[in-house]
Amino acid sequence: MLRLRLATLLALVTLTATGLLTAVVPAGQAAAPRVDGTDVPNRTDVVRAIPGLKGVALGRFANRTLSYYDGVCSTWERVDGTSGKEFGGVSTTGDRAVSARVIQFPSKAAARRLLATFRAFVRECGQHWAGVDTAVQAVRLPKLGDQRVAFRTTETFAPEKNLPNRNHLTAAVRQGKRLLVLTVELPDRVRTAPFVRLARVAARKMG
Structure with a gap:
């Protein structure tokens, strides 16, 4: 018993x-391991690829929020991942900037759905109004991660404002449950080759 x-x-x-x-x-x-500082580029990575960002104050900080396209070209919705890091900064003149953000989501399916919104933005928003005339142009990327998309955004102000165009080049790369969103802004058109060099480094580090 x-x-x-x-x-x-x-x-x-x-x-x-x-x-x-x-x-x-x-x-x-x-x-799943959390996104940490080693998963995003550092200052050396950025300046080596794009010397025009050398004078920009850059730093690393926690950021797990992603802005994604949800059917309205002039606005972006926001969603939080489970963890995330960002490396970047903006010049004092506001015309040079870089942001490399890696965000982890609960599942690969969630990351795939969000990556798809960037593709939809490129497909649907070639010319639109977002407070200023905005043009979007697809850019081809080499194979990075599991999925990828890249595009240029050019904002043209009204002539009477006497302001230069704003030029951005953005890439979104998915690797498993993680998304990398890399954006560079320069006074002139952002050259593709240096941007791709930085994107390769960022994609390799994203884990």
Whole structure:
């Protein structure tokens, strides 16, 4: 009788422990590592690829928020991932900037859906009004990550404002559950080759 009670007690303890472990880590899944500072480029990476950003104050900080296209060309929605880091900065004159953001999402499917919104933006928003005349042009990228898309954005102000165009080049790259969004702004048209060099480094580091 004593042996039977001990066996029953041991079985209950084992089942309880197993249930707790299952609740913490779903079957077949290991806890995904969080995005950290090594997953984004650093100052040397940025300046080596694009010397025009040398004078910009750059830093690394936590940021897990992604802006994504949701069907209206002039506005972007926001969503939070489970973790994220960003490296970047803006010049004092506001005409030079870089942002390299890596964000992790709960699943590959979620990351795929968000990557698809960038493709839709390029497809649907070639010429639109976002407070200023805005043109979007697709840019071809070499193979980076599992999925990728890149585009130029040129903002043209009304002549009476006497302001120069704003020129951005952006890439979104998915690797598993993670998305890298890299954007560079320069006073003149951002050259593709240097941008791609930086995108390669960023994609390699994103994990």
